[in-house]
Amino acid sequence: MEKTFQPDAIEHKWYQEWESQGYFAPSGEGTPYSIMIPPPNVTGSLHMGHGFQDTIMDALIRYHRMQGCDTLWQPGTDHAGIATQMVVERQLEAQGIKRHDIGRDAFVDKVWEWKAQSGGTITSQLRRLGASLDWSRERFTMDPGLSDAVQKVFIDLYNEGLIYRGQRLVNWDPKLHTAVSDLEVLNEEEQGSLWHFRYPISGTNDFLVVATTRPETMLGDTAVAVNPNDERYRHLVGQTIDLPLCDRSIPIIADDYVDQEFGTGCVKITPAHDFNDYEVGKRHNLPIINVFTDNAAINSSAPNCYQGLDRFDARARIVADLEALGLVEKIEPHTLKVPRGDRSGVVIEPYLTDQWYVDAKKLAIPAIAAVENGDIEFVPKQWENTYFAWMRDIQDWCISRQLWWGHRIPAWYDQGGKVYVGSTEAAVRAQHQLDDSVVLRQDDDVLDTWFSSALWTFSTLGWPSETAELQRYHPTSVLVTGFDIIFFWVARMIMMTLHFKREVPFKTVYVHGLVRDAEGQKMSKSKGNVLDPIDLIDGIDLESLVSKRTAGMMQPQKAKAIEKATRKHFPDGIPSYGTDALRYTFYSLASTGRDIRFDLGRIEGYRNFCNKIWNASRYVMTQCENVDLNGARELGDAERWIQGRLHQTLKHLENSMAHYRFDHASQSLYEFFWNDYCDWYLEFSKPVLWDDNASGARKRGTYHTLVSVLEAALRMLHPFMPFITEEIWQRAAPLLGEHKTSIMLASYPQITDFEAAAPAVNESIECVQALIGATRTLRSDMNLSPGQALPAVLFSEQPSTVQAVRANESLLIKLAKLDSISWAESKSDIPASASLIAGDIELCIPLAGLIDVEQEVARIGKRIEQLTKEIARIDGKLGNPNFADKAPADVVTKEKEKLSAYQTELGKMQEQLESVKALK
Incomplete structure (x- = not known):
């Protein structure tokens, strides 16, 4: 393994491998599990909301894929009527051409040309995010199959009296007409x-x-x-x-x-x-x-x-x-x-105009019942109230738009204004026996983009044909969406799917919050607080960043606001954090709240987490790569403890994923890998591996545990951090005889794979941990060298505690850097010492001969004097009405927090002073 983790060196490589090998396609085996991507606009580029939402879906898909489910994550894009028409119109206007100059058919041809050349930006960015969509099945709301479905739905609803044309008020855009x-x-x-x-x-x-x-x-x-x-x-x-x-x-x-x-x-x-x-x-x-x-x-x-x-x-x-x-x-x-x-x-x-409408009130009745009876569940559940409030007061849905790009309404008018609805003009003439003397004109309007996307879960699987995919993967398992489109998209999908498929479109709706900046403000170009996920992944220098964010996008004053905000947060440009760090940041923020505050400090922390994973794995590979792990293995309490912690983490993880608590899942994985595995077990393993007197079976048990727990942790982390886990797993898995070509195809660890540690084992290791922590604290408090071997006296009135420590006393001596441990029979047997209470046990370090008493008394006395002055100063400040009543609340709070911290430290210093004086 390379000495340092370089995400750009592995991310492109592994994604190309996964996609080229077809690993994203359904396996055809196991329980079906399917998700339809909320189709992003074909004109769009990846923003923070997309990044957050798509990493959530990818974690679910990878997790269930590894659990043996037959997973389908359906990709596709929306034709985005207004946005796409505006893009192409601007391109034509740059050449001095207006769309009316070339006519409708030629303009639509230009749009298709644009899509072929530039419409794949967001799909390439989704790949950069590590999204494991089955790209072989990619759909577009204007492709022939989906267009046929849209046309059939319109015609059927019209024939059933559920679509009509009428004059009502609408939101009218006077520029776009x-x-x-x-x-x-x-x-x-x-x-x-x-x-x-x-x-x-x-x-x-x-x-x-x-x-x-x-x-x-x-x-x-x-x-x-x-x-x-x-x-x-x-x-x-x-x-x-x-x-x-x-x-x-x-x-x-x-x-x-x-x-x-x-x-x-x-x-x-x-x-x-x-x-x-x-x-x-x-x-x-x-x-x-x-x-x-x-x-x-x-x-x-x-x-x-x-x-x-x-x-x-x-x-x-x-x-x-x-x-x-x-x-x-x-x-x-x-x-x-x-x-x-x-x-x-x-x-x-x-504005009062003639438009086409869907009778939404009738379609809403079964859609309300589907949520009331539990056929569809909202997570968090309180969003059901929002759904019911909208649906029970629903108004008829205006589905027509005065555009050229989109699904043209299949309706024709004769000279008298009578309307005929059918798939083509020829079909209309045949159905109504109209000869050539009757001049027909097709409606100029197109359908609202939400109309075609309302059919998304079943049209993408081949409806109106009853395809094998439609039968296997519909209803889909879960919809992942923001609360802002519960009515615009979620409700309409439920209505349309129930009407045409007589089944729900999905069993669960997971509703997430909206990504905002660290201060809770909506991200917008005018505020200059927009972050680009790709910039965070790959990094970008300040000059390129400002140029990218301002070129042709806004007025000069807004461009200056963006530059100012950018320089404030990134004076030297955005560093490369890598995909895994960004994804893990999103998971850590995926709570049940309405808003998600994106804190740059978190992504920095999770980049450090990636480095921790890399460095720990590199150490394990270095230790174990030339070791034969076969043969008899003897496990110590530390090995049983780390496997027990893995067992507990898996239980917590399984529960978190079942309840869509990605924040809890990511936190439990983080704590296990960083705290339990890296900070503790790696240290517990060293005394065994470096002990020349340890048996081969004992060492082999430690080597095997190092690798097997690492390998399992990588599989646990994979849905959240796909790239770094694949890279390391390729090295770790062969040591255990694993021959899968990718971690994606490996099984997700199961709770039954690892045994819970016996209570006595947990108690013993926890006592050792507490005493090691206490020893380090005393070293720091008493200004003792970290490498200096210390004598320790332990005292406890609990026999079980004494037994727990004695079981791993040698481990405590080595990791706490003690030269000896003795046990006091009673409090009176403890010599003058510095001491700390760690649970049911008192740790005492006799200081005689370890420190210069006079020098230590002087040092502690000086610090006590400083603390006393600071406490008096803050006390006076807080007691002054001019400050306490007039200063901002957060400033007063900070002063109170300082006072409390100083008072706590003063108490500790005074205790230390008494301990040191007792040595005279």
Whole structure:
């Protein structure tokens, strides 16, 4: 083995080996275990959320593969309608070409060309992450098989009356000219204004004051609403308002929607441009007046003087005109949530359009029942409440998008607007006996990307054909997803799969949190806190990092913010941490919380863990590579203890994996390998291996335990750290006669493979550990050389404890560097010494002749003086009201923690001083 661990030297090599040998494919044997990857956008690149989620899935797949399951991890990408169309449009615009210049068919051809050349970025990055997907089965939501499935589902749902076309409000992107889903709308706080306008009451000199953040929408007002219980306005209900600037009257209505405590208690109702107002309008049969074009300019339904103006230009004109009429009560600064398109960045408008909808209420009934009766389980269970809340209040699903890239809706219209749905125009003509005199035009819209991904678990396995894969791997075992798409994807998969397959899509939904930065902030380019998993794996210098993160991605001021943040965290660039360290960091953070704070300190710590694994393994290989491990083996308590610890770790690991507690699993593995195996057992083995008087069987037992426990630990770690474990296992396994070609094909260790240690063995080793720790503490406290052999006097009133220590007394002497051990019959037999209590036993080190008493008294006295002064200073500080009441809470807490630490140390120093003085 190389002297130092170099992840880049092994990661590419092993991944190419695994993939080329077909190790990721299902074995066809054992219990089926399948996971469908949440398909990333074909335009995308790996971000921290992907990295976290995909390492979770890979651990599950590798774990079950090694347990003998027939595992399938299905890969694939989503065609990402809006994102992909934008990418190709930008490329064309760079050449001076607009998509309308070349037409729909040619544009779609350009998209396919782009996908062939550049659409594989994220799949190559998933490989870099070590993801063991069966790439031979990779699917794409626009490939022919999945497209056929999408078309069949649309047609079948339409024929069943569960898909219809209707006019409703949608989230409209005025730049992209399409409806968008709620998930594609970012609602972030921005500073705006709240305008208070006077609306004259018809036939009077009175007026009502209404407040709005969108003055331009008043052109579409069709009522003013008040709360029916509001005594101030109850007498006005039924009267009308003369809508300013519009030369029409609108009614004053009463509706419980109005919060009488907010503002003036009067609300303008604009059903065509506000989702809440739309519902009020339906309840009161109000007219719905759309005053926007699809560009969010003012249309012909508004007065002539505003027609053609952009919405924000119209806003300024309207406010000015109302001020001139004396109808502006006041204008206040106001912080509000502004909805912006996550792709376009423009303000999204509620907009009245004709769209295609799925009757989600009917499909939701069996989907709710599937979770209620336990056919599908959410982990953590509390996410079921979120699912139920959404599903029981579900609205019909808008599935059409005004794009060119995507699954085009299989619907045709004749000259009279009658709609015909079928797989092709020829099929429609044949079904409805339409001759060539009837001109048909196909619907220009495409289906929402979520529509095709809702079929993902079964369409990827060959549906609508009843393939062997569909029968074997469906329902899938688990879905791993973030809580933010429980409604957008999880619920829709459940609805569609139950409807078309009459079975659930998955048995478990493991819901994880969202990865944020160390301060809990959402990672975003504008904040400059985005981390790229590949940068963390391979490392990148500062100049390349800043260039990569800023080139063509954002405005100059945002680019500067990123550079500043980058230099703060990585003044010299990002070091290479390697894939295994990054993966283990993700597992350590995979708790049941809503948010996951990515702490760079952790990845540094787990890179050190990789180094620890490498160095320990290198030591074992060096010791054992030329040793014959066959033959009789004699085990000591240390060997029985480490195997018992392995047994306990496996029990804990099995329970953690069953409950999706990857944080617990990774922690137990870390503690076993670092603490039990490296820090203790490797040290326990040395006195035996270096003892010329030890028998061959005794040494062979130690050699075999060193290798066998290491080899088992590597298999236990493999699902979490695939690369380093494969590299070392290739050297360790042959020593034990293992001839598998890869650790991936080896069996996962079972609890029954290792026996639990007898209680007496555990007690003996734990006593030895405690006494070794106590000896090291006394050496440090008394300023004694680490290599100096010390006499020790032990005392315990518990016979079982005495017996436990005596069983491994020779081990204690060697590892604690003692020259002798004697036992005191009573407390009075203990000479003047430094002592510590370790469990039921007192360790005493007689100091006579070991230290210069006068010099040690002076040293301890000096430290006592320093501590006394510091304690007095902090006491005074905390007792000063100017500090205690005015300083930040975290500063006060730190001072209190310092005080407590100093007081503890002072007590120890005073005890040491008394012990040393007793030697005079």
